[in-house]
Amino acid sequence: MPAPLAEDSRVNDEIGYSNKDKLAQIPESAVCALTTPFSLTGAPDEIDAQLAEQLKAFVDSHVALRQSVDHAKQEIADKVKAIEERDRNRSKAKTAATTKSDDKHS
Numbered sequence: 276m277p278a279p280l281a282e283d284s285r286v287n288d289e290i291g292y293s294n295k296d297k298l299a300q301i302p303e304s305a306v307c308a309l310t311t312p313f314s315l316t317g318a319p320d321e322i323d324a325q326l327a328e329q330l331k332a333f334v335d336s337h338v339a340l341r342q343s344v345d346h347a348k349q350e351i352a353d354k355v356k357a358i359e360e361r362d363r364n365r366s367k368a369k370t371a372a373t374t375k376s377d378d379k380h381s
Contacts, residue, residue, distance in 0.1 A: 277309060277310050277337060278310065283306050284306070286301050286306055287300040287351075289348075290355065291355070294354075297354075298351060298354055298355070301344060301347050301348070306344065309337070309341060313329075313330070313333045
């Protein structure tokens, strides 16, 4: 059974309140899917016949989901940095424009 990781529950925290309207969060259902247990039902001979195939499919889908969540986390981190940098540059430009305007009026 996959175990939850502490960072999985904090995956959307990096977006923060100020960026919540600029970036989409990773759906909670995707985060919860990382801890979905493996379950089989059927007759013992059916389970025995398909166990290896079913385990491989479960692991492959879990690995793909983990990679998708990790990729999304990295993209969110990159976008947050870009937004913060853009906002800093706008603030600097606005301050510079105000300073130049004040100098002209002096």
